[in-house]
Amino acid sequence: MAPALCAICRTSRALIIRPKNHQKLCKSCFIAIFEAEIHHTITTTSLFSPGDRIAIGASGGKDSTVLASVLKTLNERYNYGLELVLLSIDEGIKGYRDDSLETVKRNAVQYDMPLKIVGYDELYGWTMDQVVEAIGKKGNCTYCGVFRRQALDRGAKMLGINHVVTGHNADDVAETILMNLLRGDLPRLARSTSIVTGDANSEVRRSKPLKYAYEKEIVLYAHHKKLDYFTTECLYSPEAFRGSARSLIKNLERVRPSAILDVVRSGEDMAKLVPEVVSGVSHCKSQKVSLSSADGEDEGAGGCGSVNGRNSGGEMADMEKKLRQDEEASSREVDISASIPLSANSQKHDRIGESKPPQKMGKKLVRQTLGTCKKCGYMSSQDICKACTLLEGLNRNRPKIEIEVDVEDEESSTLRRRMEGIALGAG
Amino acid sequence: MSGKEETVELLRNSLCKRCHEENATHSIRSEQVCHKCFSQYVTTKAVKRMETYRIRGSSAKPPRKLLLPLSFGPSSASLLHILDQHIQGQYDRMNRAAYELFVVHIDLYVDPVDRKDSSELLEKYKIRFPRHTYSSFGLEDALLLDGIEWKSLHIGQPNESDGKPTTERLQHLLGSILSATSRSDIASTLLTRLLVDVAKRNSCEGILFGDSTTRLAEKTLTETAKGRGFSLPWQVSDGDAPYGLGFNYPLRDLLKKEIVIFSSLATHTLAEIIIYQRTSSTVSASSKLTTIDDLMTQYFESVEENYPSIVANVVRTSSKLQPTSILDTTACGLCGLPVAEGTDGINGWGGDQNSDSRPEIKDGHYGVLCYGCSRSING
Incomplete structure (x- = not known):
């Protein structure tokens, strides 16, 4: 049998079966179409304007590495006129971030982009390892998610940048849609599908240019472009709903490859059917989304690596109860x-x-208004932002350093780090 | 003592939490009850959903006619049983009923043996519930519907002139669809359209589906996964369907397992006229034969086991979605649901970045298909 030819160029031998539609393509046509599709997403949604400074939320994982690589390529090819910066968060999970941060540092050199690393300890006075030590493994994803969300925005602010792009892919978006259906969360269902979150009022906008890109294609792209990325899974357990939704998405894709895209499409359509009183989104103004950036759980999977449907069940049992x-x-x-x-x-x-x-x-009718957290001054819809609320709970159970906690500045956290170093050394 | 044994032991020793008379033999969520109270619970939940069909006032209005699709499965059989009693109750009290049932069975299989079995079974229902009108059709009858734009489907167009029997044409049509999911999707769309047509031709005001909470939750996720999210308000909520008649789901507050238990209670003697499907845990391991519907059935079977309230919550959530205004819409050429302008087909939206894949418009005729139907036909 003669080797199959690429369905696009019809000259080279097809080496890749596109996960999205099972089209048989050669390597260079696959790379070209993958990039063209992201370019299409960016242009049709008018995501960027010339002169924009964009922070790429970089974890060293495949999604953000591919995002950085593709954005660099497209920026040069189509003269977007963007200034791209890598922004990394150090959650403080031993063994999880060390290697991936090394990867990001190499990426910064490879792509010739400036890099900023922001640590949880620096921002919150707590590393994730310390959080887990304090509260156990259950529910720690909430902390990590809320903290990470603010961390990216705060990091961007430090850099004077008002637009952060993240590596959320189609699988992540589809997973979030199913998860919100399973949790019965209509407000989030209404928000989670839009490509940009945070409106003109918010200091930092977020967007997901890979929203329509399949995870499998991202892996293929990274592989064929020989990108330098780090494969790891978060060491801590995922939430049950997300795990459950993730394994469903994987099964759906196996049965019908288009299913991921179809779920995303359904999610976009359903967002328009969520009653306005619930979503707080007026359908007249196109996709004006209020404040989701001050809201931590919209897109938890982001930097958590793959969750692989492990199901701790606790979260579901709690909700059932x-x-x-x-x-x-x-x-x-x-x-x-x-x-x-x-x-x-x-x-x-x-x-x-x-x-x-x-x-x-009735409750939702009270429109969320943009304000600032009384504690940290970071934008929030409540008096005290979610991160500060979580921190308060954490700090209450940490008597030895209680005095420092209210002062959220560099000095105290540095001091705390030293103290912890001592404590560790002594133990 | 293991957890399961403990429960059994507990059941054996305890009295029904509701009547405090009989031994508890079943459980309603976390409450242990006797079979009478269990049966009462199921009946009440269903009848409550029939409030609109209560007898009101003294004026003797003619009863409203409602179509009840009967698949011979536990849900539709139980619904028929419950409503039969409901109507009997109305007669007993008022000597008239607020509604009457038109029971319709549709054969999905064209095999003569299957057809014979099914007509024999339908006879048993007629004997068992003689008050109602019965009728049966074959899915191939959907091929004769005018409401479907066969031309725009570009799939083995059923040609009336070729003289082949409709059953053969149906087999040809479904056989030409390569994916199992698309095949079952199109078959169930044809089924709905046929039911609507039969209901209208027999001047029924609405259709009473036997879907349980669990089934509606499955449907919510199945339709979402098939790109039919836009259609959910018409598929899971009680109310007027865009076809010009009402869709109601009287068993929507009951779990599938509750209905299965209800249908098998000896006092109802229903079990012998019910066809119980194989459990979905035996779903084919080959992904070629597995459908999205199978996956969701399997998924919710396990969720229902441990988290029944989550199942119910999914349905409550999707029922809150509001239908779009049907102004500026065109009916989909296959499923007939309203498609907002510019949202038809699988091309030309944000997720379709590859304009090369757009099909060419042949001979100027390109009918409107919704995203879901378009996916099943083209993708």
Whole structure:
């Protein structure tokens, strides 16, 4: 049998079966079409303007490395006129970041881009390892996610940059859509699909130029371009809903390769069907998204490496429990309105879920307004931002350094690091 | 003692938490109840959803006619059983009923043996529930529907002039679709369109589907995965479908496992006229034969086991999605649902960056297909 020819150039031998549509392509046509599609995404959504300074959220993993490489290529090829900077976060997970940060440092040299590394300890006074030590492995992804989100924005601010691009790919977006359906989170369902989050009012916009790119194609691109990236998985456990959604996405892709793209499409369409009172998004103004950048859990998978559907279940069990309680409480509520003789334990104010819609809507009607956190001054929709709230909880259980905690400055965290060094040395 | 044994032991020794008379034999979520109370629970949940079809006032209006699709599975059989009793109750009290049922079975298989079995089974239903009108069709009857733009489908167009029987043409049509998911997607679309057509021709006001909470949750994720997210408000919520009649899901507050138990309760003697599907855990290992529907059935079977409230919450969530205004829309040539201008087909949106793949418009005729149908036909 004669070797199959590339479906595009029809001259070279096809070596790659495109994961997205099973088209048989040669290496250079694959690379060309992969880049062309990202260029298409960037131009049709008017993502950048000439002269923009863009921070690339770089973890050293495949997604952000491919993003950096493709953006550099396209910037030069099509004269976007962008100034690209690599921005890395050091969560402080021993053995997880050391090697990947080394990779980012090499990338900075390879792509001739400036690099800024921001540490959790520097920003929050806590490394992820310390967080896990304090709260255990359960639920630590929330901390990591909230902290990372702000860390990128704060890092960008330090650099005087107001646009951060991240390596979220189509698989991540599809996973988030299914996860929000499973968690029953309509506001996030409405927000998670837009390519840009954060509106003109926010100091830092975020976007995902790889939103339509398949993870498998990103891996292929990295491989064929011989990119230098680091493969690792986060050492800590993923949340059950995301893990569950991720394994579903993988199975769907196996059964029908277009499914990932189809889920993304469904998500975009469904975002328009979320009632305005819930989403806070007016469909008249196109995709104006308020404040999701101050909201930590929209896109947790980002730098977490692959989650591979491990399912700790705790998160789902917790939600199941809460839903059941709501259901019970609301069934008591029905009893009241039906004025059937009832026992003394009817807890009218206890219900939070099942018959919640009117309540929830009422709550959501209070539009989130952009303000700043009273503690750290970072933009937030609440008085105290999510990161500071989490920090408060953490710091409460850390008596030996309680005095320093309120002062979130370089000095105290440096001092803390030293103290911890001492503590470790002594132990 | 293992957890399971403990539960069994607990069940054996405890009285029903509701009536405090009989022994508890079943559980409703976390409550242990006897079979009577369990049956009562299921019936009440379903009948509550039929509030709109209560007898109101004294004026003797003619009963409203509703189509009940009967697949012979546990859900539709249980729904028929419950509504039959509901109607009987109305007769007993008022000597008239607010609605009547038009029970329709549609044969999905064209094999003569299957057809014979199914018509025999339908006879048993007629004997068992004699009050209602019955009718049956074959899926191939969908090929005769005017509402479908066969031309725009570009798939083994059913040609009436070639003289072949419709069953053969159906086989040819479905056989020409290579992927298992697309095949089952198109078959179920044809099924819905046929039901709607039958309902309209027999002046039914609406269709009562037997979908459980679990089934609706599956559907939410299945349709999302097939790129049909836009259609969810019409597929999981009670209310007017764009076809000009109402879709209702009276079993929407019940889990699949609850309905299966209900249908097998000895007192109902339903089990012998129900066809129980193989469990999905045996779904084919080959991804060629597995469909997205299979995957979701399998997935929710496991979620339902441990997290039933999460299943219900998925349905509550997707039911909150609001249908788009049907102004400025065109009906999809296959599924018939409204497609907003410029959103038809799988090309020309953000996720389609490759304009070369756009099909050429042949002979100026390019009908409107929604994204989901377009994917099943072209992709």
